[in-house]
Amino acid sequence: MLRRRFLSTAALSAAAVALAACGSDAAPADGDQPKVLIAQPWVRTTDGATDTSMSAAFMDLTNPGDQDVTLVSASADFATMVELHRMTEVEGKKVMEKAEDGIVIEAGSHRHLVSGGYHIMLMGLTRELPIGDEVELVLTFDNGQVETITAMVKEFTEEEDHYHTPMATP
Numbered sequence: 186m187l188r189r190r191f192l193s194t195a196a197l198s199a200a201a202v203a204l205a206a207c208g209s210d211a212a213p214a215d216g217d218q219p220k221v222l223i224a225q226p227w228v229r230t231t232d233g234a235t236d237t238s239m240s241a242a243f244m245d246l247t248n249p250g251d252q253d254v255t256l257v258s259a260s261a262d263f264a265t266m267v268e269l270h271r272m273t274e275v276e277g278k279k280v281m282e283k284a285e286d287g288i289v290i291e292a293g294s295h296r297h298l299v300s301g302g303y304h305i306m307l308m309g310l311t312r313e314l315p316i317g318d319e320v321e322l323v324l325t326f327d328n329g330q331v332e333t334i335t336a337m338v339k340e341f342t343e344e345e346d347h348y349h350t351p352m353a354t355p
């Protein structure tokens with residue numbers, strides 16, 4: 186017990202250094218590799234949106250392990266289609282496209298899903314998402330980790346056009 190504890194403490198110290206920039210807490214190791222940590226998940230409200238059939242989810246993903254992990258898919262019971270997206274530039278304008286290879290969280294690093302970057306696209310919404318509501322999302326990673334998380338529905342003001350119409354040029 187003592188020996189195992191000593192080893193985990195050393196592993197966590199290394200992870201803590203890598204994670205210091207984000208201020209996240211490292212989770213205890215579970216098996217060979219620690220799980221991906223999911224922080225501050227939120228979903229854009231449909232309140233006031235011109236297209237209430239779409240939304241997007243944002244969060245911080247931290248990988249305390251020493252192997253890269255990829256977010257391969259996501260699902261939600263209030264959206265008929267959920268895709269992983271990234272932003273790219275087409276003719277000088279930022280548009281979003283499907284992240285075909287998923288979203289990689291590099292070993293000992295973190296990935297922010299943010300406006301203007303990688304995000305989880307929620308399409309074919311089956312209900313409205315009022316501000317202050319809480320919704321569940323299921324995230325599947327290539328390390329076998331499947332996480333059901335609760336995300337707060339919040340107001341979204343930046344770059345709204347990108348999240349209304351895929352590949353649209355505002």
Ligand SMILES: [Cu+2]
Nearest residue numbers: 270281306348
């Ligand atoms: Cu998108």
